[in-house]
Amino acid sequence: MTERKNSPDCRKYLVTGFSGFVSRNYIEYLGLRNSEAEIMGIDLREPDIRFDQYRKLIIKFQRIDLRDREKLCKVVYDFKPDYILHLASFSSVAGSWNNPCNSFQNNVNIFLNLLEVVRAIGSNCRIICVGSSEEYGNVKISDLPLSEDKIPNPTSPFGIARLSQEMLAKLYVEVYDLDIILTRSFNHIGAGQDEKFAVSSFAKQLVELLQERKNEFLVAGDVTIIRDFIDVRDVVKAYYQLFREGKKGEVYNICSGYGISLQNIIEIMSNKLKLDITIKEDRSLRRPKDNPVIIGSNRKIKSDIQWNNEIPLEESLNDVLNYYLIKNEYSAKGKSTHI
C-alpha cells in the first residue's frame, strides 16, 4: 500500500470491511475529490485492488478479525483515527436466514467490540454505524415513504441484528458520550457489487444471455417486491458528509425516495440490451418472510447536511451492465457491447 507523509490537515480514517464494495467506493470518492487522507483499512481478507492513482491518499491495511479485541485495540490506539467508517458486516438478508448466528456474530458482536475498544481507549473519533432499511421490516403502505421516527419492526435475522446494533449505538452515545452517527442505508446499486445481491445477479445473467446464451431464462426470487435503490456513489458521499455535518446520535435514512420493483429493473436492463427474456422464478431464492415494499424518505438527511442523491437509477443500471459487459469482454475477447 502507499507510504507517504501526511500533512496536518489530513484526516485519518479507520475503515472496517475495507476489502468490500462500499469501502472501495468510499476510497474512490476521496480520491476523485482530491481529499487528503490517511486510511487504515482492516478486513479479514486482503483487498484485491490498489488505489495508487490517488496521490493524496495514504493507505495502509491490516488483516484483522474484528472479534479479536486485542488486535483491534492496538490498531485503534496506534492509528488514532479521526473517523471510523464501520462497514464490516454480514450484510446479506438471505444469508441471515441461512445462518442467523453468523449474522448476529458479524453485525452486533463485532460492532460492540469496536465500541468497547473506542471507549476503553478514550478516543473521541466520530464513528459511522451503518444500519439498514431492513430494520423497518413490515410496514403499512400509509407509512411510506419511511421516515426515521417510524418504529422499526424487522422481519429478518439481519434486520433484527441491525436494529440491535442501532440500539446499542444510541446507548453508547447517551451513556458514554461516544460520537456516533447512525444510518439506515437502503439497497445499494453499483458496478462491482457482489452477485449475491439482486441487481448484480440480474445484470450478470442478462449479459451472459446476450453474449454467451449460457442461460435461457433469467432466474430470480420474488420479483414483485419494491425497493428503494440508491447508487453506492451517492451512499459514500453521504457518509463523507455525515462525518462532517451529521448530528451525533441521530439516525439518517440514506435512500433515493423512490421505489421500484425488481421486475421493473429487469425490464429496464433487458430493454437496454434489446433482449426479450423470460423470468423464471426459483422458489429457493424466496426468503421465508419478506417485505413487499420498502421506500424511504431522505428529507432528514437533506435538511441536516449538504447532500443530495444525484445519480439517476438509469445511470446506475447502465454502469452495472457495463461492468459485466467489460468483464465478459476480457474473458471472451473482441465482443464490444458497451451501452
Place this chain on the structure above:
Amino acid sequence: MTERKNSPDCRKYLVTGFSGFVSRNYIEYLGLRNSEAEIMGIDLREPDIRFDQYRKLIIKFQRIDLRDREKLCKVVYDFKPDYILHLASFSSVAGSWNNPCNSFQNNVNIFLNLLEVVRAIGSNCRIICVGSSEEYGNVKISDLPLSEDKIPNPTSPFGIARLSQEMLAKLYVEVYDLDIILTRSFNHIGAGQDEKFAVSSFAKQLVELLQERKNEFLVAGDVTIIRDFIDVRDVVKAYYQLFREGKKGEVYNICSGYGISLQNIIEIMSNKLKLDITIKEDRSLRRPKDNPVIIGSNRKIKSDIQWNNEIPLEESLNDVLNYYLIKNEYSAKGKSTHI
C-alpha cells in the same frame, strides 16, 4: 442422577441453565406437586444439588456449551423433549455493562443456536423463551403498570439483548411455526439467588451485620430505584402453567404488579432483624444508566392461564433472610436466629 423408567404420561423437559437458581426452583416445583417428569438438564457446570427425594422425577444431566451446535443437536434429537425451558442466560444487567459482548453472546447467540437446532430436527416441542422486564427500559410514569403492548425501549446491553432474543423468537414462530411462548420476567426474589442480585446481597450483608458485625454499613448502589419483585416460586409456577395453557407466540409479563424501592426492601429486612443500619452508597455499583421505576401489569397472564402470584413480598424476604441465617449458622455453629 436418578435413573428410572418413565410412564407414557410422563412429560419430558429439556432445561438449559440447569444448574441455576430458577431451574432448581422449577424442579422443586415439579417435585412438590408430585408431577411425573423426565428432565434433561444442560449447563456449563454441574449442578450442586440433587433431587433424589422426588421419586417421580427422572433427572439426567449433560455438560454442554450451548454455543456447541453439534452437541446441542444430539441431545435434543436423542432426548426428544416435549418442553424446552430455556433458562440459560447471562442475566446480570450490571454484568452486561461490564461485558456487553458476553451478554449478547450468552443471550441472543445461544438462543438462536437452540432455535436452529429445534428447527433442523423438526421437533414440535414447546419452548419457553425467558425475557426480562429490562426490555421495557425507560418508561413514562403514565405508562405504569407496563403492559405487554408497550413499545420496548431498553436502556442496557442486557435489555437490548433480551429484546433481540424476543424479536427473533417471534420471527421463528411466524416463519417456521415453532411453538414458542415468550415471557418478560420481572425481578426475581428467593432463597439461594446469587449475591450479585440486590436483594440477596442486602440480606447477606444484614445477616452478617447481625451475627458477625463484619460490616458497619450496608453497601448498595442506587437504592431509590423502584422494581416489581416476584417470588421465584411464583415465576416457575407461571412457566409450568404457560407450557400447558400459554398461547403460542404471545409475550407474557410475569410480575407481581407492585413496585417497591430497594431502600424500602432494606428497611423491611433490617426491621425484621431489629437492626438499625446505615446505607452507604457505593457509586461503582450504580449502572451507567438505569430505569427509575419498573412495574408490570400481570393482567394478560392472569386472563390467559390459571395463574396467580401468591407469595407476598414479606414472606419472600423472610425466606431470603432465613437462607442466610441458616447458612451462617452452619458456618458459625450455635447461633440460632431464624425469623
